[in-house]
Amino acid sequence: MTAPTIAFINARLVDPASHYDGPGALITSQGLIAEVTHEVGFADLPPDVRLVDCNGAMLAPGLVDLRVKTGEPGNEPKETLKSACLAAAAGGVTSIVVQPDTLPVADDPSVIDFVMRRARDIGLVHVYPAGAATKGLEGKAMAEIGLMHDAGCVYVTDVDRPIVDSKVMRRLLAYAHGLDLMVAHRPVDPWLTEGAAATESEFAGRMGLPAAPAIAEQIMLERDLALAGLTGARLLVDQISCAPALETLARARAGGVNVLATCSINHLTFNELDIGDYRTFWKLDPPLRSEDDRQALIEAVASGLVDIIVSAHCPAPPEDKRLPFEEAAPGSVGLETLLPALLTLHHEGRIPLLDLIGKVTLAPAEAIGLPSGRLAVGAPADLVLCDLDAPRLINAEELASKSKNSAFDGRRLQGQVRLTLVDGRVVYEAS
Amino acid sequence: MTESAPGPQASKEPFPFPRRHFLSVADLDPPDVVALLDLADGFVSLNRQKAKKLDLLKGRTLINLFFEASTRTQSSFELAGKRLGADVVNMSPRASSVAKGETLIDTAVTLNAMQPDILVVRHGASGAASLLSQKVSCSVINAGDGRHEHPSQALLDALTLRRAFGRVDGLTVAICGDVLHSRVARSNVGLLTMLGARVRLVGPPTLMPSGAERWGVEVFHNLKEGIAGADVVMMLRLQLERMQGAFVPSMREYFRLWGLDREKLARASPRVRVMHPGPMNRGVEIDSDIADDLSLSLIQDQVEMGVAARMAILAAMAARLDND
Numbered sequence: 182m183t184a185p186t187i188a189f190i191n192a193r194l195v196d197p198a199s200h201y202d203g204p205g206a207l208i209t210s211q212g213l214i215a216e217v218t219h220e221v222g223f224a225d226l227p228p229d230v231r232l233v234d235c236n237g238a239m240l241a242p243g244l245v246d247l248r249v250k251t252g253e254p255g256n257e258p259k260e261t262l263k264s265a266c267l268a269a270a271a272g273g274v275t276s277i278v279v280q281p282d283t284l285p286v287a288d289d290p291s292v293i294d295f296v297m298r299r300a301r302d303i304g305l306v307h308v309y310p311a312g313a314a315t316k317g318l319e320g321k322a323m324a325e326i327g328l329m330h331d332a333g334c335v336y337v338t339d340v341d342r343p344i345v346d347s348k349v350m351r352r353l354l355a356y357a358h359g360l361d362l363m364v365a366h367r368p369v370d371p372w373l374t375e376g377a378a379a380t381e382s383e384f385a386g387r388m389g390l391p392a393a394p395a396i397a398e399q400i401m402l403e404r405d406l407a408l409a410g411l412t413g414a415r416l417l418v419d420q421i422s423c424a425p426a427l428e429t430l431a432r433a434r435a436g437g438v439n440v441l442a443t444c445s446i447n448h449l450t451f452n453e454l455d456i457g458d459y460r461t462f463w464k465l466d467p468p469l470r471s472e473d474d475r476q477a478l479i480e481a482v483a484s485g486l487v488d489i490i491v492s493a494h495c496p497a498p499p500e501d502k503r504l505p506f507e508e509a510a511p512g513s514v515g516l517e518t519l520l521p522a523l524l525t526l527h528h529e530g531r532i533p534l535l536d537l538i539g540k541v542t543l544a545p546a547e548a549i550g551l552p553s554g555r556l557a558v559g560a561p562a563d564l565v566l567c568d569l570d571a572p573r574l575i576n577a578e579e580l581a582s583k584s585k586n587s588a589f590d591g592r593r594l595q596g597q598v599r600l601t602l603v604d605g606r607v608v609y610e611a612s
Numbered sequence: 613m614t615e616s617a618p619g620p621q622a623s624k625e626p627f628p629f630p631r632r633h634f635l636s637v638a639d640l641d642p643p644d645v646v647a648l649l650d651l652a653d654g655f656v657s658l659n660r661q662k663a664k665k666l667d668l669l670k671g672r673t674l675i676n677l678f679f680e681a682s683t684r685t686q687s688s689f690e691l692a693g694k695r696l697g698a699d700v701v702n703m704s705p706r707a708s709s710v711a712k713g714e715t716l717i718d719t720a721v722t723l724n725a726m727q728p729d730i731l732v733v734r735h736g737a738s739g740a741a742s743l744l745s746q747k748v749s750c751s752v753i754n755a756g757d758g759r760h761e762h763p764s765q766a767l768l769d770a771l772t773l774r775r776a777f778g779r780v781d782g783l784t785v786a787i788c789g790d791v792l793h794s795r796v797a798r799s800n801v802g803l804l805t806m807l808g809a810r811v812r813l814v815g816p817p818t819l820m821p822s823g824a825e826r827w828g829v830e831v832f833h834n835l836k837e838g839i840a841g842a843d844v845v846m847m848l849r850l851q852l853e854r855m856q857g858a859f860v861p862s863m864r865e866y867f868r869l870w871g872l873d874r875e876k877l878a879r880a881s882p883r884v885r886v887m888h889p890g891p892m893n894r895g896v897e898i899d900s901d902i903a904d905d906l907s908l909s910l911i912q913d914q915v916e917m918g919v920a921a922r923m924a925i926l927a928a929m930a931a932r933l934d935n936d
Binding site for chain 2: 387388389390391459503504506507
């Protein structure tokens with residue numbers, strides 16, 4: 182499939198790399214961005230060009246989502262790589278990093294290779310695998326992270342499971358540092374959180390839900406940051422979610438630790454009260470926190486303490502969700518709602534659009550060494566055209582994901598993706 | 613279906629229950645509670661007669677669906693249903709045979725297809741009764757969901773107290789022991805405070821829910837202080853497996869610090885009465901000497917009131933079904 186030449190005129194260009202948010206126009210050619218101007222159009226256009234009049238809609242780099250779960254290989258009824266790619270394209274997400282907690286676990290280069298070949302065959306958005314940090318995600322023996330790195334994995338992680346043994350964590354960080362490979366880790370004290378389904382609070386107490394204090398996150402994060410400081414490794418804090426952990430992160434960063442932190446769009450949008458009458462679509466991991474934590478998280482995104490925002494896309498079929506709250510699987514799908522949900526913070530005037538877009542484009546692209554995430558001549562033509570103000574009522578049944586467990590179901594958002602380009606090819610176009 | 617047959621009569625006409633399901637005391641308003649208690653009072657007299665049977669639920673089917681074992685609550689609902697003329701079926705699916713949650717929804721949907729009128733459910737997970745009520749077309753009564761609620765227990769406790777003291781308003785009630793894991797405590801806090809009682813929660817910090825001091829109650833971490841001057845001391849059952857979870861060190865230490873004996877009880881009001889939802893661990897949370905002293909203990913009354921309170925709930929729900 183060859184990429185057509187497309188000219189976007191009358192756009193609102195939002196480019197975190199050049200720190201530009203203003204009128205402009207852009208031409209893609211042969212899969213790359215060929216021209217960018219701050220004029221609203223071009224004096225003369227090449228022949229056979231497709232002209233897209235943006236009418237002031239936002240043209241931004243396609244989103245890069247560092248935390249996406251699919252069910253492939255091994256649990257395809259949940260989500261296939263293809264259905265995840267379709268959801269991503271519809272959401273303006275042009276690169277996804279898929280998590281290694283599949284069946285089999287991606288703890289060996291052959292699984293990395295399988296995922297990359299499948300993604301190439303599907304040919305929609307870029308799919309980058311993350312490798313397991315330890316064999317079988319068991320936190321005991323290091324996986325073949327060097328071989329997986331060579332095969333194309335962009336970071337290693339044990340996903341939702343913390344690596345409890347500090348000696349294993351230390352060696353993993355030190356070894357990965359030698360490979361210049363980033364380690365992502367979900368900070369959580371597994372003993373404090375054993376059996377918990379919610380954050381400890383007055384609300385969880387009244388609901389009779391087994392709960393754990395939010396500081397379970399801070400406790401493990403303290404250790405992780407100390408070990409990252411000791412080894413010099415690049416640590417990606419996976420889904421920081423509460424105020425005490427943010428304080429810990431700020432202290433470590435001031436001390437020069439080489440750390441990046443993500444948070445999920447869910448924790449920026451919802452608080453524990455959204456659980457309401459035991460609604461399992463709002464059962465998440467980390468569990469939803471207090472409103473104070475949510476506000477602290479928004480502040481941390483605004484101040485730059487949190488670098489990257491992820492969808493934490495986690496498909497779960499009805500048989501895993503239609504259960505009593507404490508027995509239900511955690512997680513929400515999020516690829517299609519990431520951008521409009523993020524725009525809420527722009528519409529509310531909480532965070533400038535340019536900063537918000539940077540958290541889902543340039544910052545994650547740089548974290549894993551991608552050339553995308555910018556509107557620069559010569560960069561891949563991975564783009565999203567989005568009508569920022571268009572109202573949307575999210576209906577989970579209409580989402581492209583195979584699983585419909587969206588915490589945004591029924592929510593009114595603003596922001597409609599009109600066009601998604603990957604390597605200059607149109608992979609999604611709103612009808 | 614509302615015409616009354618000859619035979620024994622309840623002293624009050626059942627009022628139509630304002631909701632389709634009976635899930636939580638939070639769904640009740642004070643007038644509903646008073647109406648249910650008045651209705652239950654009539655059933656207490658009925659239950660003491662030789663002829664105990666009414667036909668308010670004649671033709672109705674009641675299914676007891678108990679995922680957790682229960683002798684007291686299940687037989688109480690069974691008798692309540694039968695005395696009101698319903699056909700009662702008891703089901704006790706064991707959670708171990710199939711993955712837990714599947715049995716809940718699958719079993720409920722299967723039973724629902726058999727056209728029962730009322731489903732009485734007990735399940736080990738908080739929110740289970742609420743989830744089930746969204747999946748079935750019949751009325752659902754929560755007979756205990758995890759640590760969340762046991763609303764019929766709160767109603768029978770309120771009935772017991774109202775009959776023992778003449779009123780609930782103004783009573784000081786100390787609920788003592790393992791509050792964290794207790795659905796009885798949560799339902800009683802909601803209902804008794806609604807009726808104007810002053811509720812105290814008394815227990816070690818490890819067995820107290822976080823934020824309980826914001827439930828409109830007083831929290832104590834010392835039994836002697838917590839029951840000082842109390843009119844009612846309600847002891848909660850300590851699950852013996854709590855010793856494993858590092859909640860408390862041993863049974864003998866628990867009994868020494870948190871068990872109710874005469875010495876500690878002497879600090880309560882002179883008119884104090886003692887309650888326990890059962891089943892009791894004698895010598896762990898309560899001394900047999902107290903449990904068996906009928907001048908102190910309301911524990912047998914609670915069991916008797918349980919049948920009447922559940923008859924009141926069933927009668928009110930049936931009155932609503934008749935109106936639909």
